[in-house]
Amino acid sequence: MTAQTAQRGDLVTVIGLEVHVQLETDTKIFCRCSTEPADDPNENVCPVCLGLPGALPVLNEGAVEAAVKIGKAIDADIPEETRFHRKNYYYPDLPKNFQITQYDEPICQEGELEIAVEGERRDVRIERAHLEEDPGSLQHVGGSIDTADYTLVDYNRAGTPLMEIVTAPDFRSASEVRAFLAELEEVLEYLGVFDAGRDGSLRIDANLSIIESEEADENGEIGVDALEAANRTEVKNISSHKGAEKALAYEETRQKNAIERGRVVEQETRHWDESRGITVSMRSKEEEKDYRYFEEADLPPLRVSHWKDEISIPELPTARRERFQSEYGLSEEAASKLTSTKQVADFYESVAGEFDPDLAATWVADNLLGELNYRDMEITDIADRLEEVTRLVELVAEDEITAKNARETVLRDMLDEGKDPDTIVEEAGLGKTDDDEVQSAVVEAIEENPDAVADYESGDDGAINFLVGQVMQKTGGSADPGDVNQLLRAELED
Ligand SMILES: Nc1ncnc2c1ncn2[C@@H]1O[C@H](COP(=O)(O)OP(=O)(O)OP(=O)(O)O)[C@@H](O)[C@H]1O
Numbered sequence: 001m002t003a004q005t006a007q008r009g010d011l012v013t014v015i016g017l018e019v020h021v022q023l024e025t026d027t028k029i030f031c032r033c034s035t036e037p038a039d040d041p042n043e044n045v046c047p048v049c050l051g052l053p054g055a056l057p058v059l060n061e062g063a064v065e066a067a068v069k070i071g072k073a074i075d076a077d078i079p080e081e082t083r084f085h086r087k088n089y090y091y092p093d094l095p096k097n098f099q100i101t102q103y104d105e106p107i108c109q110e111g112e113l114e115i116a117v118e119g120e121r122r123d124v125r126i127e128r129a130h131l132e133e134d135p136g137s138l139q140h141v142g143g144s145i146d147t148a149d150y151t152l153v154d155y156n157r158a159g160t161p162l163m164e165i166v167t168a169p170d171f172r173s174a175s176e177v178r179a180f181l182a183e184l185e186e187v188l189e190y191l192g193v194f195d196a197g198r199d200g201s202l203r204i205d206a207n208l209s210i211i212e213s214e215e216a217d218e219n220g221e222i223g224v225d226a227l228e229a230a231n232r233t234e235v236k237n238i239s240s241h242k243g244a245e246k247a248l249a250y251e252e253t254r255q256k257n258a259i260e261r262g263r264v265v266e267q268e269t270r271h272w273d274e275s276r277g278i279t280v281s282m283r284s285k286e287e288e289k290d291y292r293y294f295e296e297a298d299l300p301p302l303r304v305s306h307w308k309d310e311i312s313i314p315e316l317p318t319a320r321r322e323r324f325q326s327e328y329g330l331s332e333e334a335a336s337k338l339t340s341t342k343q344v345a346d347f348y349e350s351v352a353g354e355f356d357p358d359l360a361a362t363w364v365a366d367n368l369l370g371e372l373n374y375r376d377m378e379i380t381d382i383a384d385r386l387e388e389v390t391r392l393v394e395l396v397a398e399d400e401i402t403a404k405n406a407r408e409t410v411l412r413d414m415l416d417e418g419k420d421p422d423t424i425v426e427e428a429g430l431g432k433t434d435d436d437e438v439q440s441a442v443v444e445a446i447e448e449n450p451d452a453v454a455d456y457e458s459g460d461d462g463a464i465n466f467l468v469g470q471v472m473q474k475t476g477g478s479a480d481p482g483d484v485n486q487l488l489r490a491e492l493e494d
């Protein structure tokens, strides 16, 4: 970082994230209540997740399995043994007045995640990732958190398994944060431990501080002492990538303005108010000692050392992206699109295995994803119809229908009307017309349009397009326009 520009150039933005990921398990982390979205508030609850006195937690094996998968994916150290602690705080979303979480022996330590920023790859360090229970959710009625008339409490969410992933303060801009969140979500979905479509499944606390560039060394690196000494704010209540970007941009400007005016940035917890697009001060930052962490005596320490050998994870997006380029000769852009979710990548590979990889790429990346996107759908919405899509690609590969008809009629009707490709081809008469029929349409078009023929013969090459149009009309659009063009020219030569 060189201090060439005045004032603002002298300040470095430092960001670290705490990302709370809801793990996809059937039941909650310490009881057997369902994690499915419920119709009514306080429906999926029991003495354990309501925190009634005397109720005892039992750890959900599925949550630990998911945590180990995440640990392997971020190349974290998974210790011999992991423990749970009580983090004490008083707030209505948590009826026990403590949250069962992990403290100094979390299930994952010191991992990393590779991201690409402006074409350059680099690692973001993950300090730790630990398991904990989600608190209940609060609904503020008649305003925001600081202005509401009253607040309703819903414990359906209480006890949903969470993985809190804590990054090192390695980000220097909101766009790096965006790249990280996108990559993280992709990885989590590949692992099958997370559903991005679920409301509130990813919630972010964003920590931001502004540090004078004099604190940085010649490589722009800022030392641990300076990072620790800096006053940071922690912005809570961010539930989307967009929200994170906006909240960080707001916070960056707010802190820089304060510094430029000679004011001190308070170390505090702030709340992101999505509807107003601002962060508001909530409280001074609580310190570790405020939480009176102590060991959760109701849960014995858990030996996890052997789990990592027994649990396997699939090929991850970055590796798969690279393999798609080398194995199928795809561009980086196509490979990225085709690996954006595991389902898309798996489907691409099944199609590429049967037909030409390039044709498969056009069909999956451009046609299918394009039409799905237009309809606000995902590949998972047509999971049971992928065989039909493969059949459609086969019809094109075997030259039974034109690519244009396949794309513009068959695929669209498949998605809009739920019919299978063969039925659509038959009903709409899209099967490629046989050569005789095309040939006689060519002869007819020439006989019926002497003016266009005369124009063509006197050197107006454009007149051929009119004749092509006539033939296409006669064959109901099922002839190949390029072939028709050739046939017309050949016929007119004679
Ligand atoms: N100078 C800094 N500027 C911005 N972020 C920082 C800075 N120093 C540390 N951080 C980030 O702050 C976060 C600290 O999270 P951690 O969960 O360890 O502590 P906490 O926020 O105090 O605890 P809690 O879980 O109770 O919120 C990390 O994401 C880290 O990268």
Ligand SMILES: [Mg+2]
Residues within 6 Å of the ligand: 018, 164, 166
């Ligand atoms: Mg934290």
Ligand SMILES: [Mg+2]
Residues within 6 Å of the ligand: 018, 205, 234
């Ligand atoms: Mg925090």
